[in-house]
Amino acid sequence: MRKLPSAARLARIRERFASEAGVSVADLAREFGVSEMTIRRDLSQLEGQSHIHRTHGGAVLTGRMLLEFDYxxxxxxxxxxxxxxxxxxxxxxxxxxxxxxxxxxxxxxxxxxxxxxxxxxxxxxxxxxxxxxxxxxxxxxxxxxxxxxxxxxxxxxxxxxxxxxxxxxxxxxxxxxxxxxxxxxxxxxxxxxxxxxxxxxxxxxxxxxxxxxxxxxxxxxxxxxxxxxxxxxxxxxxxxxxxxxxxxxxxxxxxx
Amino acid sequence: MRKLPSAARLARIRERFASEAGVSVADLAREFGVSEMTIRRDLSQLEGQSHIHRTHGGAVLTGRMLLEFDYxxxxxxxxxxxxxxxxxxxxxxxxxxxxxxxxxxxxxxxxxxxxxxxxxxxxxxxxxxxxxxxxxxxxxxxxxxxxxxxxxxxxxxxxxxxxxxxxxxxxxxxxxxxxxxxxxxxxxxxxxxxxxxxxxxxxxxxxxxxxxxxxxxxxxxxxxxxxxxxxxxxxxxxxxxxxxxxxxxxxxxxxx
DNA sequence: GTATTAATGTTAGAAATTGTTCGTTTAGTC
DNA sequence: GACTAAACGAACAATTTCTAACATTAATAC
Structure with a gap:
């Protein structure tokens, strides 16, 4: 799989939460072809924006994405x-x-x-x-x-x-x-x-x-x-x- | 592939965002047969006028409006x-x-x-x-x-x-x-x-x-x-x- | 034809991202 | 509670990408 710019990967990770309530670091690393450390850094970043809550081995959704309008x-x-x-x-x-x-x-x-x-x-x-x-x-x-x-x-x-x-x-x-x-x-x-x-x-x-x-x-x-x-x-x-x-x-x- | 005038390339890049949320500089350069520098310049231009955000390695769409709240x-x-x-x-x-x-x-x-x-x-x-x-x-x-x-x-x-x-x-x-x-x-x-x-x-x-x-x-x-x-x-x-x-x-x- | 302008390519140094290693923390098990 | 394996975070190295300047090419005008 082709590597994407980091921001695109972040967006894709976020999308994952729409279908699954939780993700694992190992799965994401395999899926995107990057190291686990990179995934961890991604997750901390998403956590900083309070989209998710990190856990051992992965992360779970905290809130929900709301009111999406196409402007x-x-x-x-x-x-x-x-x-x-x-x-x-x-x-x-x-x-x-x-x-x-x-x-x-x-x-x-x-x-x-x-x-x-x-x-x-x-x-x-x-x-x-x-x-x-x-x-x-x-x-x-x-x-x-x-x-x-x-x-x-x-x-x-x-x-x-x-x-x-x-x-x-x-x-x-x-x-x-x-x-x-x-x-x-x-x-x-x-x-x-x-x-x-x-x-x-x-x-x-x-x-x-x-x-x-x-x-x-x-x-x-x-x-x-x-x-x-x-x-x-x-x-x-x-x-x-x-x-x-x-x-x-x-x-x-x-x-x- | 024949080279396109720059305006056409910009339009094509913009179209890409309709189907994909993110693009990479390397891909676009290969696809259009131009240097990466050219693509970067294109993206900066698009960033000013359209709703994309440049990132390392490419650009992502920011047009969607999300009201996000945290529970x-x-x-x-x-x-x-x-x-x-x-x-x-x-x-x-x-x-x-x-x-x-x-x-x-x-x-x-x-x-x-x-x-x-x-x-x-x-x-x-x-x-x-x-x-x-x-x-x-x-x-x-x-x-x-x-x-x-x-x-x-x-x-x-x-x-x-x-x-x-x-x-x-x-x-x-x-x-x-x-x-x-x-x-x-x-x-x-x-x-x-x-x-x-x-x-x-x-x-x-x-x-x-x-x-x-x-x-x-x-x-x-x-x-x-x-x-x-x-x-x-x-x-x-x-x-x-x-x-x-x-x-x-x-x-x-x-x-x- | 040449002059002028815009667009593109090239390079090098700066910046950001990613990978690796290793000591520390955590979750689960006995 | 102690043990163990997995997961984590920090620091550093390697890689990739970025910016800016300059060189080059293409497009247009005169």
Whole structure:
């Protein structure tokens, strides 16, 4: 059998636990064609991530792998632009603030950048955002309740809206599925659009993060007007003409 | 093999990740007939834009989003008894019902058995329960909001209690950390105890699932009295004496 | 044709991973 | 509890892979 890079071996070992509750060092060493010492080192590493518990001769599963979502395709699209936009948004966050992070891949990139935040409170309907910030020492995560949309790691519905009523926040960061040149914000999901409206109501400032592909597009549901928000952050691939038109509608537009 | 333009090679490498979770530099170099250095450069480029992570010897996919939580050894302790209790509880569930599933390893076992449920609605503060039922076709999952306790896959706090107010349910299934012989239910966490009280208020029937090790134990917070619940399901390793005393307190006790 | 640029190959030193040895710890047995 | 064989961990050596710089080739423009 061909040798794999070490990380691939770690992943394969982890997969083993899906079918078997325990593994033995000797078996793994034979299977992967490496020394037992290497397997031991692998297992200690996995133990450090608290996936497994080591025993004499092998290891057993401690917890379970949960909530697996396949974000790949969407997250890859325009990732550079999204990361640049997220970096710009990060600059607006000060220690001690209460933030709302909406669903979406761009806000998820922002969540990654907030991991080193100090004394932040993040309120979110996104399980992805929650998981990203779960172990960040300076961030308290409040998950909104709601119905879990099948195949999508986020919460929506009346429960989510109701939960929002309990809070106020300094800034809300939202994504969007489309910004019409008529100055309206669009969302592909009606329930999400309603939730976004609520978020803006309870936050002092509203900031929309949208890469240039969103500009000029529309979608099923309108979640509000550009004049409802304070700042739009987009990337410089957006056409100058479009940005001019949006600025005319009264929204401060930052391009990165 | 004819050499491909670099862009085509990048695309082909990216495709590889669709079928395999990890690739090795040496393999790719051989396959495309280019030097390993070229492959390394390709991978660094892909790392920036797509969801892969470079490792020694190759690269692995990181696109999957895993919310992982650690139960330590709790789930293994008395697992047989917990599963038997869960099977008994499963019999009480009828199609179309709305259920509340509390945190806890026993209720998690019950969640596994509810995967084939018909037209059920499950309301839960437990991310573990939610993940178990996420892809069950006949089950709608409503996650309660709240603060995520670090290292524990569940939600608690005032938000959770507030969310509960929005619902009513047919049955609530709860675990417990201890059942005192004085007839009180105990929980190690004060906030969880409060949440459990709320759950019972909004459900028509309350059922507590507790293996025999819980009987006679107490913990920090009292979450209610045995007379508040309808049925206690425990395993037959519980001492006859203890069961007699609990029955005297007016709770229907089922042993499996 | 040449100039210019991008892509690829080569090399050497640095870094990470893996294998080996050996003394120590552990689990099981008597 | 003492014994034994297996498993473990630490330290070091061997191997593989990485990065960075520079040399070379291919692609494109003029």
């Amino acid at each position: 790949r395709d969407r997250r890859e699209a325009n990732r550079d632009a999204k990361q640049a936009i997220a970096r710009e948004a990060r600059k607006l966050v000060k220690p001690g603030q209460r933030l709302i992070l909406d669903n979406g891949t761009t806000t998820l990139e922002l969540a990654c950048l907030l991991r080193d935040g100090e004394n932040l409170t993040v309120i979110t309907p996104s399980l992805a955002v929650a998981s990203e910030l779960l172990d960040a020492p300076g961030v308290e995560v409040i998950l909104l309740g709601g119905v879990i949309r099948r195949g999508s790691p986020d919460l929506t519905g009346p429960v989510t809206e109701h939960c929002l009523e309990l809070f106020s926040a300094d800034i809300t960061f939202q994504g969007t599925d489309g910004i019409g040149l008529d100055g309206k914000l669009y969302n592909a999901d009606l329930r999400l659009a309603r939730v976004e409206k609520h978020m803006r109501r309870i936050a002092r400032r509203s900031i929309v993060l949208a890469d240039h592909t969103k500009i000029g597009r529309t979608a099923l549901a309108c979640s509000g007007k550009l004049s409802d928000i304070d700042t739009l952050i987009t990337d410089r691939a957006a056409s100058a003409e479009a940005i001019r038109r949006l600025s005319k509608l009264g929204v401060r537009t930052v391009t990165v | 330590r050894d709790r789930r293994e302790a008395n697992r047989d008894a917990k599963q038997a209790i869960a099977r008994e509880a499963r019999k009480l569930v009828k199609p179309g019902q709305r259920l509340i599933l509390d945190n806890g390893t026993t209720t998690l076992e019950l969640a596994c058995l509810l995967r084939d449920g018909e037209n059920l609605t499950v309301i839960t503060p437990s991310l573990a329960v939610a993940s178990e039922l996420l892809d069950a076709p006949g089950v709608e999952v409503i996650l309660l909001g709240g603060v995520i306790r670090r290292g524990s896959p569940d939600l608690t706090g005032p938000v959770t209690e507030h969310c509960l107010e929005l619902f009513s349910a047919d049955i609530t299934f709860q675990g417990t950390d201890g059942i005192g012989l004085d007839g009180k239910l105990y929980n190690a966490d004060l906030r969880l105890a409060r949440v459990e009280k709320h759950m019972r208020r909004i459900a028509r029937r309350s059922i507590v699932l507790a293996d025999h090790t819980k009987i006679g134990r107490t913990a920090l917070a009292c979450s209610g009295k045995l007379s508040d619940i309808d049925t206690l399901i425990t395993d037959r390793a519980a001492s006859a004496e203890a069961i007699r005393r609990l029955s005297k307190l007016g709770v229907r006790t089922v042993t499996v």
